[in-house]
Amino acid sequence: MICHQCFGPESARRAATICSLIFLCLSTMSAPAAAETPQIIAAHAAEPPILDGVFDDLCWLMAPRASGFVESSPETGAQPAFDTDLRVAVDADALYLAFRAHTGDPDALVTSVMQRDGAILRSDDYFIFLLDTFHDHRDAYYFMVNAAGVQSDGRLIDEGVTIDGSWDGTWRVATRRGRRSVSEKHF
Structure with missing residues (x-):
């Protein structure tokens, strides 16, 4: 499952804009959609990208850009104020x-x-990636990071009813603030 959400106190609109990627999930924490599910095609990385928050590695140049997301909250399907790639x-x-x-x-x-x-x-604005390893639409591992690059991870159980923060995965992240954007890379 590839799922993205960002929430935080900046504003309801900003949080909704970033959390719009939830509609891009290959599978979701709720029931699967009856209609066609949007998919992301992963590019093959001949060399691992450099962890620097910059999109100039060959794999990023080859990877299709997913964008055009819509809000999931506060208004489902609304156009966001800002894009996310x-x-x-x-x-x-x-x-x-x-x-x-x-x-x-x-x-x-x-x-x-x-x-x-x-x-x-x-308390923070953040990005979250959910990985539904059993494809049961009920449980997932989460990988969360704020714009400062601080990581949090764990497990969501029973459609997120239970959050187990004791699980610690091995992963790395880099963030970079631009003039009008925040870029992050996850491994």
């Missing part, structure tokens, strides 16, 4: 994600949590 690459050892969240003012993003597995969900 996502690229996915894979090799024999890893899955790579790169996304750019366009924003009017990157300095307005809230990044108060600076400790791994801190309360990013409650």
Whole structure:
């Protein structure tokens, strides 16, 4: 499952804009859609990308750009105020994600949590990637990062009713704030 959400106190519209990628899920935490499900094609990474928050690696140049997302909250299907671009690459050892969240003012993003597995969900603007490894649409591993690059991960159980933050995955991330966007790479 590839799923993306961003939430935070910057504004309801900004949070909804970024969380719009939830509609891009290859599978969701709820029941599967009856209609065609949008898919992302992962590019093959001949070489692992450099972890720097910049999209100039060969795999990112080869990866199709996913964009054109719609809001899931506060108004399902509404056009977001800002675009978000996502690229996915894979090799024999890893899955790579790169996304750019366009924003009017990157300095307005809230990044108060600076400790791994801190309360990013409650206070910061963030990106979350869900991985439904059993494809049961009920349980997933989550990988969350704020704009400062602080990581949080764990498991969502029973459609997110239970959150188990004790699971710690091995993954890396880099963030970079541009003039009108925040870029992040996940490994």
